[in-house]
Amino acid sequence: MTETAPEATPASPESGTDGPLLEIREISKFFGSVISLQEISTTVRAGQVTCILGDNGAGKSTLIKILSGVYQPDHGQLLMNDVPMTFSTPRESLDAGIATVFQDLAMVPLMAIWRNFFLGSEPTKGWGPFQRFDQEKAKRVTRKEMLDMGIDIRDPDQPVGTLSGGERQSVAIARAVHFGAKLLILDEPTSALGVKQAGVVLKYIVQARDRGLGVIFITHNPHHAYPVGDRFLLLKRGKSLGDFAKSEISRDELTRLMAGGAELEQLAHELDREGGRGGIGAEMAAEVQSLPH
Amino acid sequence: MTATTTATPPPEVRDERVARVGFWRRLLLKPEFGSLIGALVVFVFFATQSSVFWHASGVANWLDPASTYGIMAVVVALLMIGGHFDLSAGVQLGTAGLTTAILTTEYNLVVWVAMLVSLAVCLGLGFLNGYLVIRTGLPSFIITLSTFLMIQGLNLGLTKAITNTVSVGGIDQEPYFGGPEKIFASQVTLFGQKYYIAILWWVVFTIVATYVLMKTRFGNWIFAVGGDETASRNVGVPSNRTTIALFMIVSFAAWFVGQIYLFRLTSIQANAGFGFELIYIAAAVIGGCLLTGGYGSAIGASIGALLIGMTSQGIVYAGWNADWFKFFLGAMLLLAVLTNQIVRKYAEQSRR
Numbered sequence: 001m002t003e004t005a006p007e008a009t010p011a012s013p014e015s016g017t018d019g020p021l022l023e024i025r026e027i028s029k030f031f032g033s034v035i036s037l038q039e040i041s042t043t044v045r046a047g048q049v050t051c052i053l054g055d056n057g058a059g060k061s062t063l064i065k066i067l068s069g070v071y072q073p074d075h076g077q078l079l080m081n082d083v084p085m086t087f088s089t090p091r092e093s094l095d096a097g098i099a100t101v102f103q104d105l106a107m108v109p110l111m112a113i114w115r116n117f118f119l120g121s122e123p124t125k126g127w128g129p130f131q132r133f134d135q136e137k138a139k140r141v142t143r144k145e146m147l148d149m150g151i152d153i154r155d156p157d158q159p160v161g162t163l164s165g166g167e168r169q170s171v172a173i174a175r176a177v178h179f180g181a182k183l184l185i186l187d188e189p190t191s192a193l194g195v196k197q198a199g200v201v202l203k204y205i206v207q208a209r210d211r212g213l214g215v216i217f218i219t220h221n222p223h224h225a226y227p228v229g230d231r232f233l234l235l236k237r238g239k240s241l242g243d244f245a246k247s248e249i250s251r252d253e254l255t256r257l258m259a260g261g262a263e264l265e266q267l268a269h270e271l272d273r274e275g276g277r278g279g280i281g282a283e284m285a286a287e288v289q290s291l292p293h
Numbered sequence: 294m295t296a297t298t299t300a301t302p303p304p305e306v307r308d309e310r311v312a313r314v315g316f317w318r319r320l321l322l323k324p325e326f327g328s329l330i331g332a333l334v335v336f337v338f339f340a341t342q343s344s345v346f347w348h349a350s351g352v353a354n355w356l357d358p359a360s361t362y363g364i365m366a367v368v369v370a371l372l373m374i375g376g377h378f379d380l381s382a383g384v385q386l387g388t389a390g391l392t393t394a395i396l397t398t399e400y401n402l403v404v405w406v407a408m409l410v411s412l413a414v415c416l417g418l419g420f421l422n423g424y425l426v427i428r429t430g431l432p433s434f435i436i437t438l439s440t441f442l443m444i445q446g447l448n449l450g451l452t453k454a455i456t457n458t459v460s461v462g463g464i465d466q467e468p469y470f471g472g473p474e475k476i477f478a479s480q481v482t483l484f485g486q487k488y489y490i491a492i493l494w495w496v497v498f499t500i501v502a503t504y505v506l507m508k509t510r511f512g513n514w515i516f517a518v519g520g521d522e523t524a525s526r527n528v529g530v531p532s533n534r535t536t537i538a539l540f541m542i543v544s545f546a547a548w549f550v551g552q553i554y555l556f557r558l559t560s561i562q563a564n565a566g567f568g569f570e571l572i573y574i575a576a577a578v579i580g581g582c583l584l585t586g587g588y589g590s591a592i593g594a595s596i597g598a599l600l601i602g603m604t605s606q607g608i609v610y611a612g613w614n615a616d617w618f619k620f621f622l623g624a625m626l627l628l629a630v631l632t633n634q635i636v637r638k639y640a641e642q643s644r645r
Contacts, residue, residue: 091529106527108520110587111513119517120529122510132508 019082021046021214022067022098022183027076029062035238036062039076042233042243044183044214049205051225052218053258054235060218063235064187067216068100069093080183099181101172103188109161113153114142116160117175145174149204166197173204183214190224202228222258226251234258324581325593327632331579331625332600339607346610349486356488359602360495361550363595365569366576367495367502368546370594373577374506375539376519376586377433379422381441382543383569387448389415389551390561394461395452404469412548418444419544423537445567452563462560470556477549478557491553495595498546502591515539520587575622576601579629600625 020043029037037059044050054060065071067078069087078085080096087093093100107116118138125134139156146153151170160168169189176184186205190198205228209215219225225232232249234241234257241257242249320326336347345351365382372379389411396407422440426433453459464470480487506512514535517525526532547566555561578584579600580593604621608614 090527094529100527102527106524108517108524108587110520111516115513115516119513119525122513124510131510133510133513135508 020044020079021081022216023077023079023082024063024067025077025079027063027066027073027078029059029066029071030074037066037073037238038240040233040235040240041076042231042240044216044231046182046214047209047212048230049209049215049217049228050231050233051229052216052233052235053220053222053225053254055220055258057237058235059238060220060235061187062238064100064102064185064216064218067093067098067185069098094179097180097182098185099176099179099183100185101169101176101187101189103191107160107168107172110159112157113160113163113171114139114156117142117145117171117178121179141178145178146171149174149177149207164197165193166200169193169201170204173208177208177211177213181213183216184208185216185218187218188220189217190219190221198224220258222251222254226254323593324588324590324633325596326581327629328580328593328596328600331629331632332596332603335600335603335607335625339603339611342607343610343612346607349484351606351610353486353488355603355606356492356599357602358605359599360489360491361553362569362572362576362601363495363598364491364498364546364550365543365573366580366594366598367498367591368543369573370577370580370582370589370591371502371506371515372539372543373574373582373584374519374586374589375515375536376522377426377536377539378437378574379540379543380434380437380570381418381422381444382547382573383566383571384441384444384448385415385418385544385547385566386551386554386569387561387563387565387567388418388444389548390555390565391448391452391461391551391563393552394464394555394561395455397467398461398463399455404464404467404473408473408552411551412545415544415548415551416541419541420537422544423540426540427533427536441570445564448565449563459563460560461563464555465559473552474556477553477555489557491557494549494553495598499591499595506591511535511538516587518586572601572622573598575626579626581633597629 022044024040024042026039026041027037028035028039040059040063042050042052052060052063062071066073067087069090069092072086072088078087085096087096087098090100108119111119114135115138118133118141123134123137123141124131125137126132142156143153149170151167151174153167160171163171169186173184173186189201189205193201202224205215205217209228217225217228230246231244232246232254233243234254244254340347343351346355365386369379369382392411392414393404393407396402396410397404400407402410418440422433422437425431425436425440429436449459452461465474477490479490481490481493482488506515514525514530514532517530518532518535522532551561551566554565576597577589577594579597580590580595582589582594601622604625605615605618608618608621
């Protein structure tokens with residue numbers, strides 16, 4: 001699978017001359033007695049990809065929602081270009097240049113691509129009560145922005161619902177880029193996709209990075225994260241397992257941390273005890289042994 | 294989807310991946326297509342049953358109910374595309390007429406002032422509907438079912454308490470009656486046949502609603518909020534304001550139609566408009582609106598109303614008992630939903 005993914009250009013890490021675009025400083029979030037996030041920190045630089053990895057329930061979604069202004073953190077700080085920020089609505093986060101591509105992509109399936117592209121920020125022409133949606137411009141810009149991402153859309157009048165998963169992601173990313181995002185947050189963009197489509201989306205991530213955007217790429221798949229990431233934050237049950245630069249961690253270590261090596265060994269034992277199906281447990285145990293400790 | 298096929302610049306190169314969509318298929322894709330065919334069939338059917346049906350006097354006769362249904366069907370369609378229902382749309386027009394009538398005849402307000410108060414009352418009801426829907430997050434069907442019942446009760450209760458009867462009349466005896474009558478209830482003679490001016494208003498409502506829906510930002514928001522409210526909110530569409538505005542537009546139209554009924558008949562019953570809400574929804578659905586929102590057309594709803602108007606009068610011309618109207622209405626609705634479903638499947642296939 002990783003073979004289809006484009007490799008990160010090694011030149012970019014730590015090339016940013018000034019401070020990080022976004023710094024997350026010891027963010028915590030509680031829901032009643034539930035600790036959803038505990039003192040999470042990481043940084044995102046312009047022209048770099050920070051991957052946030054974690055299994056289900058690790059707190060990835062909560063973190064995104066804090067960054068996109070849906071939730072407010074109970075402790076900790078968000079700094080953009082060293083300036084502390086608070087986002088009390090999604091709009092404020094958008095205005096600060098943070099664009100979030102949610103898993104549902106915030107697109108309306110029954111509507112045409114160009115209508116979706118400009119949804120909420122429609123260009124207008126005319127005056128006063130005769131002000132109207134500048135549809136020619138909308139169609140033109142949509143086509144152009146998609147071309148810039150390397151996608152030749154067939155027909156801007158096509159409803160978004162008829163696009164493939166990867167194409168939909170690309171529309172959402174192109175939209176965020178067009179509306180001046182400085183920081184792009186992608187929520188599990190590859191999780192529902194096939195191998196090939198996931199590779200295509202990874203290519204868009206690299207493209208956005210090369211255009212100088214900071215990217216936060218949320219995923220539970222280390223094989224998707226490692227090739228494109230410059231920095232990796234691992235979350236587990238709301239706590240940070242570590243925040244590594246690419247030079248500090250190898251792909252295998254990342255995979256091992258993600259999979260939770262000890263838990264895998266436990267699972268292997270349990271499967272062995274079940275006994276029945278010829279050596280699945282032994283196979284798994286061997287796999288686990290082969291991972292670096 | 295229904296987006297206008299604006300002329301693309303000629304140098305555009307055709308993409309080989311886009312199958313050429315034939316004229317007929319493109320026509321089928323329009324949400325209003327089914328209702329147009331239906332209207333033609335109904336027209337031909339009743340025209341063969343009675344020659345009066347297609348003569349000027351007959352046409353004026355069925356255009357009249359079609360016009361008042363049509364004005365409401367158009368705004369109800371907008372609301373349905375926005376993902377909501379308004380079951381109180383019918384009784385609100387009763388409220389509108391009753392308020393104007395009672396304030397002029399019982400409280401001696403000048404007609405114009407009474408009309409303004411009535412408008413404010415209606416817009417308030419629309420706001421209340423919309424506000425309750427967005428605050429509670431409950432289905433608008435339930436919210437407006439309760440406001441429908443309450444308004445119905447208020448219409449009857451207050452009218453009886455104030456006038457001791459269930460109808461208010463005599464508004465034509467009041468000063469300044471002629472002005473609003475001209476606007477809402479005058480008749481225009483065309484080729485020797487008198488037509489109510491409501492037909493003109495119906496056309497105006499249809500054109501304005503279609504323009505708003507297809508050509509403005511607000512129209513884009515209506516489709517978006519009905520198609521996926523969370524998604525549209527996430528990209529910054531003011532979904533709450535859009536929803537409230539839609540309910541208030543329905544109330545405005547209810548006020549407008551309420552004045553038409555009042556000034557035409559010079560009296561109004563306390564139960565006016567009761568039961569019409571379902572006719573409006575039927576017209577919108579026949580016109581291609583999806584019950585789930587996000588899809589539909591104002592022109593379609595207008596044609597749906599035309600179809601219903603023709604049926605309601607055609608039955609009489611054909612010499613049948615008018616009681617059969619509701620049966621035909623139901624049958625047409627069923628037929629329309631079934632055809633729409635088949636057509637949409639076929640149309641969607643052509644996209645792949």
